[in-house]
Amino acid sequence: MEKLLGKGGMGCVYMGVHPGIGSRVAIKFLHPQFSHDEKIVDRFFNEARAVNVIGHDNILKILDLNVTEGHRHYFVMEFLHGRPLQALLRHNVSVPLDVAGPILLQVCDALEAAHKRGIVHRDLKPDNVYLITMKGKKNFVKVVDFGIARMTDDAGISTGKTQTGMVMGTPAYMSPEQGSGASNKIDGRSDIYSLGVMMFQLATGRLPFPGSNFGEVLIGHLQVPPPPPRSLNPLVPEAYEPLILKCLQKKQEDRYASMKELKHAIEACMDQLRISKELPHSDDTDTDTQLHPVEVRPPSFPGARTPGRATGPGSKNRISNPNARPGGARPATRPAPGATARISQPPTRLTPAPQPQQLGRAPLFAGIGVLAALALGVGGFVVLRRSDAPLASAPVRAQTEIVRQEETPVFLSVVSEPLDAQVVATWKDGEKRGAAPLSLEVPRNAKVHFEFRKSGFIDYAMDVIADQPQTVQAALKAVPRPPPPVAEEGSERRSQPEKRRKRDRAPKVPDGVVDVLGDLK
Incomplete structure (x- = not known):
């Protein structure tokens, strides 16, 4: 070795x-x-x-x-x-x-x-x-x-x-x-x-x-x-x-x-x-x-740890993207997660x-x-x-990218706990219904209203600003069960003799096997 x-x-x-x-x-x-x-x-x-x-x-x-x-x-x-x-x-x-x-x-x-x-x-x-x-x-x-x-x-x-x-x-x-x-x-x-x-x-x-x-x-x-x-x-x-x-x-x-x-x-x-x-x-x-x-390109998977802007009581239920950089800023010389590779001329230096x-x-x-x-x-x-790429063109590319981002629809993934909750998502000029998990595309920066419903659980609603691709998650709470009826004091003691009297009055069944006509076998 x-x-x-x-x-x-x-x-x-x-x-x-x-x-x-x-x-x-x-x-x-x-x-x-x-x-x-x-x-x-x-x-x-x-x-x-x-x-x-x-x-x-x-x-x-x-x-x-x-x-x-x-x-x-x-x-x-x-x-x-x-x-x-x-x-x-x-x-x-x-x-x-x-x-x-x-x-x-x-x-x-x-x-x-x-x-x-x-x-x-x-x-x-x-x-x-x-x-x-x-x-x-x-x-x-x-x-x-x-x-x-x-x-x-x-x-x-x-x-x-x-x-x-x-x-x-x-x-x-x-x-x-x-x-x-x-x-x-x-x-x-x-x-x-x-x-x-x-x-x-x-x-x-x-x-x-x-x-x-x-x-x-x-x-x-x-x-x-x-x-x-x-x-x-x-x-x-x-x-x-x-x-x-x-x-x-x-x-x-x-x-x-x-x-x-x-x-x-x-x-x-x-x-x-x-x-x-x-x-x-x-x-x-x-x-x-x-x-x-x-x-x-903007962060692309569901939910950026750069916090998106969820509003209303559902904001705490939203999962953010763990890969995004706080503040959203990145140095121009480093690729962001999800960046694509393309070159117009052969490179001259490694x-x-x-x-x-x-x-x-x-x-x-x-x-x-x-x-x-x-x-x-x-x-x-x-x-x-x-x-030898011209550095002066960077601001122009940045402005072009901003315009492209504004025009690009945003991808949202919707999940629920428990699974299969019925979801209604509405935004200006759009709506989608289905069972979670589901996905949808909405205009960038649109305010999307989500409603979650499932039998046996409390309905839940939340609003999300679709400023970036993200995952929207709702944890539904089960409907509280009514408490069992409380017996009146002494009722249990009174019911025991009554049960014994009913048992004594019941017809006696002989030991053994009885056929359908009632004759003892």
């Missing part, structure tokens, strides 16, 4: 070199404090078992697994040199379909192979999709980290099943059935949902359900309809948006039935848009120049930018995170900016 590449809560990864042939590998060790826990050891080796069963070129290869004399459990993996897909998303840029499409098709291939063998990944996210150069082609996919993969009965692998009610995965990308702890319902369509979150993020530069804590994110996955990607980034192809939204359906049966079906839908969309499905050559730099922030904090649990695989940092330098990602 040459050096430590990374540590995690369960283990650590070292780079190793074969002493005879000099080939590099990555070695993952389980922390010694877990070596006597059979369930943890089984889960640790679960990744090696799963990958060995699947055997696909787009999945990280596991070469060996064993236990040292000192009772240290480990397995050996191929050494990857490249970057995780997350590297393309760290600055909230959108990734055009001609770059994202070939990557997504490979992910579909890898997961389709896993699902055919009865294996569900359960932690699909950009950090677990690694991009390397293979045979002169860039962006060759390696799906990694099957450590919490679920083996169905078809997998043919003896392993403990997840306990019902246990939530496993990364909150930002987990399916509704994962978030609710319904482990018995998890199947390949759960991975399709997670891939849908990735597709949304690649298309818009942001997550469909951001949040400052697990509860906020979970509410989004379980109740809130995702905002249409084109409402956040108009450059998303119109033919592509329905594919993303179908993957993000709350009910499994409403999503694509398989990764193969999703792959065919992506291919058909790319064919319709005349987008090549081929991977770029390793010496092709065009794919990198397409990833850079440009026009700042400017490194610092890495922001990432959502979700830290990944641990084959030295991947460390290798990405080594490959990309300290910044890990670059923001491309034309150094």
Whole structure:
């Protein structure tokens, strides 16, 4: 072993070199404090078992697994040199379909192979999709980290099943059935949902359900309809948006039935848009120049932590966007969440930018995170900016953006606790009715009046100023139950003798079985 590449809560990864042939590998060790826990050891080796069963070129290869004399459990993996897909998303840029499409098709291939063998990944996210150069082609996919993969009965692998009610995965990308702890319902369509979150993020530069804590994110996955990607980034192809939204359906049966079906839908969309499905050559730099922030768009997901202006008694029930900056101001040189990437002329200089904090649990695989940092330098990602761009045009662009914001409708998501409350939303020249959760578009800065009704609960009303996309949530109170009648003093004592007299006057029923005519059997 040459050096430590990374540590995690369960283990650590070292780079190793074969002493005879000099080939590099990555070695993952389980922390010694877990070596006597059979369930943890089984889960640790679960990744090696799963990958060995699947055997696909787009999945990280596991070469060996064993236990040292000192009772240290480990397995050996191929050494990857490249970057995780997350590297393309760290600055909230959108990734055009001609770059994202070939990557997504490979992910579909890898997961389709896993699902055919009865294996569900359960932690699909950009950090677990690694991009390397293979045979002169860039962006060759390696799906990694099957450590919490679920083996169905078809997998043919003896392993403990997840306990019902246990939530496993990364909150930002987990399916509704994962978030609710319904482990018995998890199947390949759960991975399709997670891939849908990735597709949304690649298309818009942001997550469909951001949040400052697990509860906020979970509410989004379980109740809130995702905002249409084109409402956040108009450059998303119109033919592509329905594919993303179908993957993000709350009910499994409403999503694509398989990764193969999703792959065919992506291919058909790319064919319709005349987008090549081929991977770029390793010496092709065009794919990198397409990833850079440009026009700042308003916060796009339901509810900004920059407080919106809710009025009336319902203001305390409104959830705000946790991603927005207080005051709404942002430096012009930094992209806002939801910013899209576009450039009119080729860039002439690369400017490194610092890495922001990432959502979700830290990944641990084959030295991947460390290798990405080594490959990309300290910044890990670059923001491309034309150094000779005229600065004087900035105010004009800002004024144009303000006008565009005023003309752009605002997307509102409406949820209720409990679910399925009947909602009536009214604003000037508009109205929408339906059962929560629901979504609607209204004119920017419109005053929207909401009424919530549900049997057994007190009606609730609130007003919201639609100055930005947001989530409107109402927690209804149950109708108080009337108190039980109070018996008059002494009535209970008087009723007991009366009950005994009625019992004594009742006809005696003989022991045994009586037929319908009353004769004793």
